[in-house]
Amino acid sequence: MGLKTAAEIFADRAYMEDLSLVPWKQSGAMITDEDLAVERCIKMIKEHKVTAITGKEIEIQGDTLCVHGDGAKALAFVERIKKEFQQEGIQIRNFL
DSSP states (O other): OOOOOOOEEESSBOBOTTSOBOOTTSTTOBOOOHHHHHHHHHHHHHTSEEEOTTSOEEEOOOSEEEOOTTSTTHHHHHHHHHHHHHHHTOOOOOOO
16 A cells, blocks of 8 residues: 554563563563663664563564653653764654
8 A cells, every 4th residue: 555664662661472572560571771762772782682571582664763751750761872872873853
């Protein structure tokens, strides 16, 4: 149909081995450690891998990065991600 699509990866959510997100009711569903979240983002982008909640390394592909904006430190987190991406040579660009 000619529609553009993008695969979304999540900065602050944990993954199951099948790449679904860990259910909210399960412990560890949200990544609250900022250092760990940033480290995971870089790994997902540069290595196309993420560590599932079980500890298994799984392949992942993402075009966009979702950060939950309802947290108290959401803006600071996004600014940190941007800074770390620049240091890692990861280009941030518009999807369109």
